[in-house]
Amino acid sequence: MAAPVKTDSRIYVAGHNGLVGSAIVRCLESLGYKNIVKRSRRELDLTRQAEAEAFFKDEKPEYVFLAAAKVGGIWANAGYPGDFIYSNLAIQTNVIHAARQNKVRRLIFLGSSCVYPRECPQPMKEEYLLTGRLEPTNEPYAVAKIAGLIQCESYNRQYGTRFLSVMPTNLYGRNDNYDLETSHVLPALLRKFHLAKLAATGGWPAIEQDEAQYGPIPADFKESMLAIAHADGDPMGSNRLIPNPIIHNPCVSLWGTGSPRRELLHVDDMANACVFLMNLPDEAYNSLVESAMRPIINIGCGEDIAIRDLAALVAEIVGYRGVVLWDKSKPDGTPRKLLDVSRIKGLGWVPRISLREGIEMTYADYKRSSAAERT
Secondary structure: OOOOOOOOOOEEEEOOOOHHHHHHHHHHHHOOOOOEEOOOOOOOOOOOHHHHHHHHHHHOOOEEEEOOOOOOOHHHHHHOHHHHHHHHHHHHHHHHHHHHHOOOOEEEEEOOHHHOOOOOOOOEOHHHOOOOOOOHHHHHHHHHHHHHHHHHHHHHHHHOOOEEEEEEOEEEOOOOOOOOOOOOHHHHHHHHHHHHHHHHOOOHHHHHHHHHHHOOOOHHHHHHOOOOOOOOOOOOOOOOOOOOOOOOOOEEEEEOOOOOEEOEEEHHHHHHHHHHHHOOOHHHHHHHHOOOOOOEEEEOOOOOEEHHHHHHHHHHHHOOOOEEEEEOOOOOOOOEEOEOOHHHHHOOOOOOOOHHHHHHHHHHHHHHHHHHHHO
16 A cells, blocks of 8 residues: 655645635644645635646645635625635636646545535435535535536546545634624624623623624624614714623524534544545545545534534533524525535544534634734
8 A cells, every 4th residue: 555645745735724724734734744835815816727727837736635715604605606606616627627737646625515405315425416406595605516526526537636525514613714794603603602792791892802803793783782882973883882881681693593403523623534535545545536426525523413502502612691582584504414424434534523622622712813913
């Protein structure tokens, strides 16, 4: 069997500043890899074919983790469907094609569990791909990801490449997106409960700092959850925070019924799984790439939780003790998304971070980042 990827191998992590990409870089560095190629979006626009091809021609990476993508929650997917399908199609098409042209040894393409049908049998097995209709709220993103994994499969068949697609479950952790209009469920819950807790104790300077660090607080959030007092003729919806007396009964409103179930994996576990797969001996890696079920593999923990219970757990960890209201006029999204992870477990990989531990780590990172910004 071939040796694992050498520590001096040239490894390109596309999207190294994002949630998954930054975790992959941390994992590689912790294992002693010292030839990691990184480019920011400002330095390299992967949606432009000429730039992507010139980069690969000049840098000649041997291994590629394709974690660059435009991502977001239900609101973002519904509001910017054109952006989601264009950006993701462009990025992955250019990177995968340039990798083939420049003889990259192995490439791991980061897909998403949303590629599976909305009414998919649970847990979702890799062979369920393309067996039913997608969830309408994220269909453009899902279609783009499906195109990427089929591109990898097609290049493997035609050109003999060794490109593998991984389907991660819902991810969270360090460097997550906390913008309340574009974030996924767990970071949105963390930030909402944190802000409401601050409001309950009159922590207005900290709320202002949080807004400067993590993005604007929507007007309806300020009015309903933080009960901002608009004094001195300040119009409703103003972005200026006016210190209030302590609010003893804060309220947080969340989308939907809380009944959908989600599987969540800490991003450090996801990164570890990606590096584990990239380092598989040739026989095991090639068996995945040449599989009759398509060259894809699920990555998750194999357990899920109702959104309502997740909200209660996050509130407990944050220390929020106020009211939670569920806005049933808003969409729930896919009823359940639980991955069948028997294939990756059969290869010897299992996650190490429990949900509670992962949320506690993420909340600590969130507060530490905000505190660092103040110094």
